[in-house]
Amino acid sequence: MKVGAAVPLSYQPPVRYSAIREFAQLIEARGLDSVWVFDHLLFRRPQQPTAGGWEAWTVLSALAEATQRVELGMLVAAAPFRNPAVFAKMLATLDEVSNGRMIAGLGAGWHQPEFDAFGIPFDHRVSRFEEAVQIIKPLLRDGHVDFTGRFYQAPNCELLPAGPRPAGPPLLLAGVQPRMLDIIARHADMWNTAWHAEPASARERLDSMREVCERNGRDPATLDLTVGVAIAYPDLGGKSNFPASLSEGVADALHGYADMGIKHVIVDVKPFTEAAIDRFAEAVDQFRA
DSSP: OOOEEEOOOOOOOOOOOOHHHHHHHHHHHHOOOOOOOOOEEEEOOTTSSSSSSSSSSHHHHHHOOOOOOOEEEEEEEEGGSOOOHHHHHHHHHHHHHHTSEEEEEEEOOOHHHHHHTTOOOTTTTHHHHHHHHHHHHHHHSEEEEEOOSSOOOOEEEOSSSHHHHHHHHEEEOOOOOOHHHHHHHHSSEEEEEESSSSSSHHHHHHHHHHHHHHTTTTOOOGGGGEEEEEEEOGGGGOOSSSSSSSOOOOHHHHHHHTTEEEEEEEEEEESSHHHHHHHHHHHHHHHHH
16 A cells, blocks of 8 residues: 655645655655645635645646655645646647656535635536546547537547556546546546545445446456545644644554555655654555565
């Protein structure tokens, strides 16, 4: 089972890129398998000031040059933020820049205030997501698509040059609602469920995804299952943004996820410090031993 970690882009005050770069290099140096970024334009929550972050794709492109070994991914890109044919071009290009280390994460988006603030339509998000996948997937796999939908068009579109992998980067899709799960079962190479702490909290979603695969005529074993796990170390000053998080028993939890058939665990570690990553890396070493 692979284990990776996210770098923070959306904090108040914002984290400078120099610190993000150092954090990504630390994740790689400590032997983890992947580096992830979140795709948000801003956060607006009641009774709180607006929180901003850097544009995810620009940062991920820079991290492709700043790292050498780790896989790179978005958890996950919001489909409405970018034209899907252009996004396929971006994915193939960054797969080339990173020498085949990209994981193509995609979702429908969920935080309406950022859509409204940047003038991006929030309606019909699942339909927009489905059309985007029908453009991005064939462009990455075959280099060509001829698609005319309600929201997106890619008439006689070609992806040239091709990236370094014949089938393109793996397509990781995220979602939990029934229609989203059907789309994922039909199109994804990987699926992500987040955010969890103990493995038992993810079991219901995993079982549901396997049932959806079977209903869609797909062998569940052909879909790589990934999980997002929140970890916070209070004694180091960490406080998770998610309702449930781990602080102890991390190696045991990783064993639990591996036993459930998870292929890739992606963690959000708090605080954003070298000490926190070192402690998590020690738990990963225990798991691997």
